[in-house]
Amino acid sequence: MALMVVGLGAGGHAKVLIEIMRENPSCKLVGLLDPRPEMRGRDVLGVPVLGGDNLLPELARAEVDHFFVGLGGVGDNQPRQRLYQMALSFGLQPLQIIHPQAIISPSADLANGVMILAGAVVNADAIVGVNTIINTRAIVEHDCVIGDHVHLATGAQLAGGVHIDALAHIGIGAVILQGVHIGAGAVVGAGAVVLHNVAPGQIVIGIPARAKN
Ligand SMILES: CC(C)(COP(=O)(O)OP(=O)(O)OC[C@H]1O[C@@H](n2cnc3c(N)ncnc32)[C@H](O)[C@@H]1OP(=O)(O)O)[C@@H](O)C(=O)NCCC(=O)NCCS
Numbered sequence: 001m002a003l004m005v006v007g008l009g010a011g012g013h014a015k016v017l018i019e020i021m022r023e024n025p026s027c028k029l030v031g032l033l034d035p036r037p038e039m040r041g042r043d044v045l046g047v048p049v050l051g052g053d054n055l056l057p058e059l060a061r062a063e064v065d066h067f068f069v070g071l072g073g074v075g076d077n078q079p080r081q082r083l084y085q086m087a088l089s090f091g092l093q094p095l096q097i098i099h100p101q102a103i104i105s106p107s108a109d110l111a112n113g114v115m116i117l118a119g120a121v122v123n124a125d126a127i128v129g130v131n132t133i134i135n136t137r138a139i140v141e142h143d144c145v146i147g148d149h150v151h152l153a154t155g156a157q158l159a160g161g162v163h164i165d166a167l168a169h170i171g172i173g174a175v176i177l178q179g180v181h182i183g184a185g186a187v188v189g190a191g192a193v194v195l196h197n198v199a200p201g202q203i204v205i206g207i208p209a210r211a212k213n
Contacts (some may be wrong), residue, residue, distance in 0.1 A: 002028040004063045007070040008083045010034035010049045014070030018045050020099050030064055060090040067092045069131055073151050075187045077167045081149040084131040
């Protein structure tokens with residue numbers, strides 16, 4: 001029997017996930033939830049926006065058993081974490097969404113709710129935490145450890161043994177050198193090259209990356 005899935009968020013990231021899910025006949029996407037009033041009654045690539053997050057308990061009592069967080073993010077990953085925890089609290093199971101053209105090492109360890117988009121590579125012995133996005137063509141080299149609710153944006157590249165703590169955002173096209181540790185909730189700006197550890201909550205930009213004032 002197909003998994004019955006609801007998507008939380010109806011923006012651009014949700015569109016990308018919907019197209020990946022369509023490749024998977026074992027999932028039936030029931031609809032999307034989005035609190036924005038202007039989204040009510042609309043659809044995203046043919047998937048209806050059912051209403052706000054308040055519908056979640058009702059859906060969970062009915063036919064829905066799985067969810068994905070369709071909300072992206074460009075810095076603050078806490079809204080993604082809140083959605084994930086809310087859906088869990090109603091007894092729904094997080095779906096892993098992995099594009100068929102992503103390359104995943106057999107020794108990589110991927111947690112629940114991980115999203116890995118087209119052309120991304122996750123190499124040997126890497127660990128990826130719950131609800132983390134490895135976006136289009138991002139690279140996670142061997143032995144990296146990525147925490148929960150992280151967003152590794154499009155084309156970002158982690159060299160071997162990088163640690164990224166929970167809720168951090170690694171900007172589009174950023175490069176992080178081997179062994180560097182990025183603290184919880186830190187933001188690495190688009191295109192930055194990070195040579196040294198980044199403290200929790202710190203924002204760094206540029207080449208080489210320095211703290212943003
Ligand atoms: C680092 C970042 C979070 C800062 O955002 P912000 O606080 O809103 O910053 P602002 O846009 O107000 O810019 C402030 C200054 O920093 C500079 N700046 C911002 N981002 C920069 C970057 N990535 N590299 C170099 N300089 C940057 C701006 O030019 C500006 O400089 P100025 O004051 O001399 O004009 C953001 O610019 C960024 O890079 N986000 C990542 C986006 C991303 O990954 N998107 C992909 C999603 S899939």
